Amino acid sequence: xxxxxxxxxxxxxxxxxxxxxxxHNLETIFYPIPLEDVLEIKAAExxxxxxxxYISGMEVExxxxxxxxxxxxxxxxxxxxxxxxxxxxxxxxxxxxxxxxGSSDASFMLKLLNDYFExxxxxxxxxxxxxxxxxxxxxxxxxxxxxxxxxGEVFTPxxxxxxxxxxxxxxxxxxxxxAMAFSNIxxxxxxxxxxxxxxxxxxxxxxxxINDFEEPIFKLLPELKQLKDWMYEQGAVxxxxxxxxxxxxxxxxxxxxxxxxxxxGKYLLYL
Numbered sequence: 001x002x003x004x005x006x007x008x009x010x011x012x013x014x015x016x017x018x019x020x021x022x023x024h025n026l027e028t029i030f031y032p033i034p035l036e037d038v039l040e041i042k043a044a045e046x047x048x049x050x051x052x053x054y055i056s057g058m059e060v061e062x063x064x065x066x067x068x069x070x071x072x073x074x075x076x077x078x079x080x081x082x083x084x085x086x087x088x089x090x091x092x093x094x095x096x097x098x099x100x101x102g103s104s105d106a107s108f109m110l111k112l113l114n115d116y117f118e119x120x121x122x123x124x125x126x127x128x129x130x131x132x133x134x135x136x137x138x139x140x141x142x143x144x145x146x147x148x149x150x151x152g153e154v155f156t157p158x159x160x161x162x163x164x165x166x167x168x169x170x171x172x173x174x175x176x177x178x179a180m181a182f183s184n185i186x187x188x189x190x191x192x193x194x195x196x197x198x199x200x201x202x203x204x205x206x207x208x209x210i211n212d213f214e215e216p217i218f219k220l221l222p223e224l225k226q227l228k229d230w231m232y233e234q235g236a237v238x239x240x241x242x243x244x245x246x247x248x249x250x251x252x253x254x255x256x257x258x259x260x261x262x263x264x265g266k267y268l269l270y271l
Contacts, residue, residue, distance in 0.1 A: 001040065001042075001111060001116045001126060002038065002039065002109070002265075003039050003040075003042055003108050003114065004036040004037065004038055004039070004041040004108075004183065005037045005039055005093075005101070005104035005105045005107070006032050006033060006034060006035060006036045006037075006093075006104060006140075006143070007032075007033050007036070007093045007099040007100055007104060007109035007132055007139070008030045008032050008033060008104070008136075008139065008140075008242075009030075009031050009033055009098075009099065009161045009167070009242045009243075009247075009249055010028045010030065010031075010101060010240075010242050010243045011028070011029040011031055011194070011198075011205075011209060012027075012028060012197065012209040012211060012240075013026060013027075013028040013210075013211060013212055013213060013243065013244075014026060014027045014028070014188075014189070014190040014194070014210065014212055015182075015185050015187045015188075015213075016187055016188070016189050016190070017187045017189075017210045018187050019151075019164055020044055020073070021101055022193045023151045023172075024106070024151070024182065024185070024187060024188075025150055026148070026149070026150075026151065027147070027148070027149055027190070027193075027194055028147075028148050028152065028153060028194070028243075029145065029146065029147055029148070029158065029160070029194055030065050030100075030136075030143050030144070030145070030148055031145045031160065031162065032143050032144065033167060033269060034098075034269055034270075034271070035092065035093055035099065035267055035269060035271070036092060036093070037057075037068065037089065037090060037091055037092050037093050037101060037104070037105055037168070038043040038088075038089070038090040038092070039087075039088070039089055039090075039105060039108055039112060040087075040088040040089075040110060040125045041085050041086065041087055041088075041109075041113070041116060042085060042086045042088075042131040043083055043084075043085055044083075044084050044085055044086040045083060045084060047084050047086070048173065048174075049084065050073075050074075050077065050084050050085075051055065051064075051070060051073055051084060051085050051087055052084075052085075052086045052087065053070060053087045053089065054086070054087065054088045055067075055089050055090075055091065056089075056090045056091070056165060057090045057091035057229060058092065058093075058094060058095065059084055059091075059092040060091055060095055060102075061095075061215055061260045067088055067089075067102075067105075068102045068103070068105055068106035068109070068133055068134065068137075069089055069105050069106060069109040069152050070087070071106065071133055071167065072106045072107075072109035072110050072113070072133060073085065073087065073109060073113065075114060075133065076110065076113050076114075076119070076129070077131060079260075080117065082113065082117060084111065087109075089105065090130075093181065094171045094247070096175045096176065096220075096246065097171045097242070097245075097246060097247040098101075098176075098241065098242035098243030098244055098245045098246065099169075099171075099242055099243070099247055100127065100136050100139070100140070100248050103133075103134050103136035103137045103139070103140060104140045106130065106134060106140075107126070107130045107133075107137045107138065107139075107140035107141050107143075107157070107196070108140060109265070110126050110129055110130055110133075110140065110141070112127060113225070114126065115207070123141060123142060126138075126141045126248060127141045127142075127155075132151050134150055135151045137150040139152075139155065139157070139252055141200070141221050142155075142157070144157055145157070145158050145159075145160040145161075146158060147195060155207055158195070158198065160198060162251065162266070162271045163271055164183055165237075165251045165252065165253065165271045166250060166251070166252040166253070166254065166255045166268060166269070166271070167233065167250070167251060167252075167267075167268075167269045167270075167271055168234075168236075168249065168250045168252060168255075168266070168267070169242075169247055169248075169249045169266065169267040169268075169269070169270050170227050170247065170248050170249075170266050171246065171247045171266075171267075172223065172224065172227065172246055172248075174221055174223075174245075174246045175246065176217060176221075176225070176244055176245040176246045176267040180217075181216075181217060181219075181244035181245065183216075184216035184219075185212060185213070185216060192208050193230075196256070197209050202237050202238055203237050203238075203250065205237075205238045206229045206232075206237075206238055206239075209240070210211070211241050211242075211243075213241060213243070213244050213245060214228075214240070214241050217241070217244075217245055217246075221246070224241060224245065224246060226243065228241065228248050229241070231248065231250030232250070232251070233249070235252060235253075235256055236250030236251060236252055237251050237252065237253060238250070238251045239251070
């Protein structure tokens with residue numbers, strides 16, 4: 001059985017306060033995009049271990065036990081005594097990009113196992129299991145435009161469509177760790193709610209829909225600020241860094257010259 005885990009972008013990201021447990025409460029909008037990995041599983045009774053993992057495409061963490069698709073399998077195996085399987089994962093979503101590739105793989109793995117072995121887990125149960133794998137993971141269970149709060153696990157579906165826009169992504173060869181992203185953050189409540197901004201024309205998002213990670217990260221990595229500025233120079237109606245980076249994206253009404261810029265680390269998608 002095969003499935004296609006997709007990426008997401010963040011529309012705005014506000015770090016509103018720090019929790020007693022050391023985590024941060026945030027507000028953001030998750031929006032699914034058609035940049036996809038490929039995930040396939042097969043029953044494999046004749047193998048000597050619980051699973052075999054085969055990865056192709058982009059390079060990822062080499063330790064199989066740390067891969068989120070394996071963690072998802074082990075999570076359900078502990079509950080349902082699943083048989084051994086072979087896992088084939090083809091990576092097309094870049095890692096460390098703020099696009100949620102690993103989180104998507106994990107949640108799609110839970111859904112795939114649920115369907116393949118007819119476990120009859122509800123959407124609510126799948127979301128609860130996904131939360132144990134990572135803060136962004138439960139979003140990919142329903143995989144619809146969502147206003148997220150808490151540490152990114154409290155969801156409110158929203159009526160939002162970017163259909164008809166072109167999305168241009170640039171993933172530069174820099175890696176931003178979560179610890180680095182949060183190290184220079186000063187939590188504060190936004191002046192304007194993301195939900196209110198969504199009611200405005202997209203051309204007005206530029207000065208209102210803010211990613212709080214941008215200011216400190218752009219100081220450390222000014223080349224990312226230059227990429228965002230370039231997006232606007234090319235005619236983007238809105239541009240931002242996705243999540244804690246390092247992908248910079250722009251929304252365009254027309255692709256213009258962007259098709260000539262499709263090289264490694266650059267993606268032009270039609271929403």
